[in-house]
Structures are given as structure tokens and as C-alpha cells.
Amino acid sequence: MLGRRQQTSTGIGTFYQFWSVLRHALIGAYIADAHLGRYNTIIVAVFIALIGHIILIVSAVPGIIQKSQTALGMFLFAQIVMGFGTGVFKANISLLVAEQYxxxxxxxxxxxxxxxxxxxxxxxxxxxxxxxxxxxxxxxxxxxxxxxxxxxxxxxxxxxxxxx
Missing domain, CATH: 1.20.5 (Single alpha-helices involved in coiled-coils or other helix-helix interfaces)
Known part of the structure; x- marks a missing residue:
């Protein structure tokens, strides 16, 4: 990945899983229960994840990917933003489905x-x-x-x- 070794790639993947699934699931549950409600929290989380995807796409633009440090920084920032949105989404979607009945x-x-x-x-x-x-x-x-x-x-x- 961008001239890095396998160890870097594995580290980034593990960080993303921890960041989205473990950490922000708790934050997402708190936001939904205490402030916005499940539906509104899901809408905000999807929008945040969308912004992360856009940053990820921009990090792969040929002019940026040629600058390895810039591309890596944008990639990591995209992972952080997407991880937050995904974690908040995952914490609420299953419960919203069950609440419909x-x-x-x-x-x-x-x-x-x-x-x-x-x-x-x-x-x-x-x-x-x-x-x-x-x-x-x-x-x-x-x-x-x-x-x-x-x-x-x-x-x-x-x-x-x-x-x-």
C-alpha cells in the first residue's frame, strides 16, 4: 500500500476495525439514546460515512496518489471518518429493525x-x-x-x- 509493507496494511486494517466496531458503537448508542433517536442518528452516520468515502476517492486521484505521504494521510483520515460513521450506524440499525415490530x-x-x-x-x-x-x-x-x-x-x- 503506497510503498508500505504488509505490516502497515495489517495495522491500518486492525485500527479501522477497532475504530469503527468497538469504539464508535458505544458512542453511537449513546447519541441515539440520549440525543437524536435511532433514525436521526442513522441518517447522520450515513452522511458522515459518505463524506469518508468521498475523501477516500479523492485520496486515490492520480495527482494525489503520486505523493505517497499525502495519499497515506488522506487515506488514514478517510478511514477515521468512515469508521466513525460506520460504527455509529452499526450500533443503531439492528435495534431500529427490531423496534419496527x-x-x-x-x-x-x-x-x-x-x-x-x-x-x-x-x-x-x-x-x-x-x-x-x-x-x-x-x-x-x-x-x-x-x-x-x-x-x-x-x-x-x-x-x-x-x-x-
Whole structure:
């Protein structure tokens, strides 16, 4: 990474995980509970993470990446900003999903055929989480597949255009 060794790359990755997951998850929970509420905290966190992504993109601009120290500084700053936004987001999104289902007691539903079914809110929330994490994993899989595809196809078009 920018002329650095594997040890530097591993250190930066470990720092990012600590920074986003452990440290700012607590701060995000506090902000949501004491000040903004979960929804508003999530909106602010996504905006902060977006700013971090923009800084990350700028750090890879050819004019900046040629200056190794500047690019590394911007990259680390982007990691810090994205880590804050991501940590605050992660602390609140799962709880917001669970709060959408308000029932807490068992209740009976009658089907069209006249059969009575007992609905357990705990199982319903478990099903909601199952689908929530299913779609997170599908998104992660699709993202990885499309990145490899775009690397093969888009870079090919970039080099073809550059040859003309």
C-alpha cells in the first residue's frame, strides 16, 4: 500500500476495525439514546460515512496518489471518518429493525379456513432478523462479484479508450 509493507496494511486494517466496531458503537448508542433517536442518528452516520468515502476517492486521484505521504494521510483520515460513521450506524440499525415490530404478547389469528394460529412476537422478530441478515449477505456477495466483473470489463474499456 503506497510503498508500505504488509505490516502497515495489517495495522491500518486492525485500527479501522477497532475504530469503527468497538469504539464508535458505544458512542453511537449513546447519541441515539440520549440525543437524536435511532433514525436521526442513522441518517447522520450515513452522511458522515459518505463524506469518508468521498475523501477516500479523492485520496486515490492520480495527482494525489503520486505523493505517497499525502495519499497515506488522506487515506488514514478517510478511514477515521468512515469508521466513525460506520460504527455509529452499526450500533443503531439492528435495534431500529427490531423496534419496527411493536407487539410483545402472544396473540391468535384466524385463517380463512377457520384455523386458529398463535403468533409469537419473539419468533416474528427472529424471522425479521433472519431476512435482514440474509439480504445483507446477498448484498455483500453481489458487491464482491460485481467488483471483480467491473475490474475485468471496465479496465479493459479504459485501456481501449486510452489506446485511441
Amino acid at each position: 411493536r407487539r410483545t404478547k402472544l396473540f391468535v389469528v384466524e385463517t380463512k379456513s377457520g384455523e386458529h394460529i398463535i403468533v409469537d412476537p419473539t419468533l416474528t422478530v427472529s424471522h425479521v432478523y433472519m431476512y435482514f441478515y440474509l439480504f445483507i449477505n446477498i448484498g455483500a456477495l453481489v458487491g464482491q462479484i460485481t467488483m471483480v466483473y467491473s475490474e475485468k470489463v471496465c479496465l479493459l474499456f479504459y485501456f481501449i479508450q486510452g489506446a485511441n
